[in-house]
Amino acid sequence: MEFIDLKRQYAAYKNEINIAIQEILDKSRFILGEPVSALEEKLSRYVGQKGAVGVASGTDGLLLSLMALDVRAGDIVITTPFTFIATAEVISFLGARPVFSDIDPETFNLDVEKLAQTIEDLKSKNKKPKGIIAVSLYGQCPDMDELLSLAEEHELFLLEDACQSFGAKYKGHLSCGLTSISVTSFFPAKPLGCYGDGGMVFANNDAILERIKSLRNHGQKKRYLHEEIGLNSRLDAMQAAILLVKFKYFEEEVENRNKAACTYSELIKGTGLPITVPVVKPDRTSVFAQYTIRIPGGKRDRVRDILTNKGIPTAIHYPVPLHLQPCFAGLGYKEGAFPEAERASKEVLSLPMHPFISKEEQQQIVEAIKEALT
Numbered sequence: 001m002e003f004i005d006l007k008r009q010y011a012a013y014k015n016e017i018n019i020a021i022q023e024i025l026d027k028s029r030f031i032l033g034e035p036v037s038a039l040e041e042k043l044s045r046y047v048g049q050k051g052a053v054g055v056a057s058g059t060d061g062l063l064l065s066l067m068a069l070d071v072r073a074g075d076i077v078i079t080t081p082f083t084f085i086a087t088a089e090v091i092s093f094l095g096a097r098p099v100f101s102d103i104d105p106e107t108f109n110l111d112v113e114k115l116a117q118t119i120e121d122l123k124s125k126n127k128k129p130k131g132i133i134a135v136s137l138y139g140q141c142p143d144m145d146e147l148l149s150l151a152e153e154h155e156l157f158l159l160e161d162a163c164q165s166f167g168a169k170y171k172g173h174l175s176c177g178l179t180s181i182s183v184t185s186f187f188p189a190k191p192l193g194c195y196g197d198g199g200m201v202f203a204n205n206d207a208i209l210e211r212i213k214s215l216r217n218h219g220q221k222k223r224y225l226h227e228e229i230g231l232n233s234r235l236d237a238m239q240a241a242i243l244l245v246k247f248k249y250f251e252e253e254v255e256n257r258n259k260a261a262c263t264y265s266e267l268i269k270g271t272g273l274p275i276t277v278p279v280v281k282p283d284r285t286s287v288f289a290q291y292t293i294r295i296p297g298g299k300r301d302r303v304r305d306i307l308t309n310k311g312i313p314t315a316i317h318y319p320v321p322l323h324l325q326p327c328f329a330g331l332g333y334k335e336g337a338f339p340e341a342e343r344a345s346k347e348v349l350s351l352p353m354h355p356f357i358s359k360e361e362q363q364q365i366v367e368a369i370k371e372a373l374t
């Protein structure tokens with residue numbers, strides 16, 4: 001069994017994907033070009049955003065966004081401690097300082113009340129944060145309206161890390177189209193994945209879009225005239241061509257992910273075991289980048305081992321919250337600083353999830369969890 005079965009997905013679209021790759025080989029234009037512009041156009045229209053810029057990865061998309069927002073050494077950017085390293089890594093990479101704020105235990109996203117307190121605490125120390133990176137974890141957006149008004153009140157930028165949530169809806173609007181700037185990832189395991197690394201920045205402002213286009217290409221608008229220090233972070237034509245094929249089936253895949261999530265939740269509730277299934281708020285939808293349950297009482301690791309022995313792959317997103325990572329030791333956080341993130345890191349378990357998973361496989365997985373817990 002696969003955690004994310006990319007082989008089954010490839011088999012389903014094989015002819016079209018092979019043709020798309022062959023076309024790129026025949027044209028032999030590999031960097032940016034028409035397929036990348038076509039993808040930028042198509043995806044920005046889909047999410048209802050003014051424009052988009054294809055970049056080399058989600059991580060680079062976050063980095064380029066912060067650069068375009070003029071985040072500099074010494075600036076403070078607030079984010080969640082319960083996310084993939086990339087979210088906070090890019091802040092530190094620019095010499096700025098990540099300040100963490102705890103999560104809502106139900107959705108695993110930033111807790112807005114705690115965030116407001118984090119901002120007040122900083123202000124009382126005469127420290128003014130520059131912005132917020134809000135992660136739409138596991139494929140569900142956070143309380144975006146509340147975050148937007150908090151950001152506006154304190155004159156902060158709000159960047160959506162939508163690396164797991166492309167296709168998710170919040171009050172009828174799509175992730176990547178909710179904030180003035182957002183980033184998604186096309187890493188193969190993401191809901192819309194390519195066959196290597198890739199990412200995209202979405203923004204509602206021409207100046208920002210132009211600046212990111214320049215920054216992804218060594219800070220040049222005109223060839224060999226470098227206006228500012230940038231990097232090489234372009235999206236490959238081949239990845240864009242593959243994504244243009246996969247995007248045709250994307251909505252159908254999101255539907256299948258949601259059906260699989262419903263099946264899991266019904267099966268798990270049917271066991272009567274004290275397992276918490278994912279909560280999707282009524283005003284939004286998830287793309288279930290991960291289907292993540294909570295197993296309390298210190299039993300998570302044992303369940304995981306038993307599943308592994310039965311050939312059922314699982315994952316822990318994420319076993320160590322960022323404030324306790326060795327690379328962030330210099331920030332001075334101690335254990336206990338963010339109890340919800342810490343508790344989540346000990347209880348969460350992500351189960352195999354992809355659009356091609358069968359009901360039989362899901363039954364087998366839930367049966368194995370039941371055996372492990374009884």
Ligand SMILES: *Cc1c(COP(=O)(O)O)cnc(C)c1O
Pocket residue numbers: 057058059060083084086087135161163164185186187197198199
């Ligand atoms: C995957 C991911 C990233 C990084 O994306 P890459 O394309 O792998 O660089 C950033 N943030 C979150 C929340 C992610 O899940």
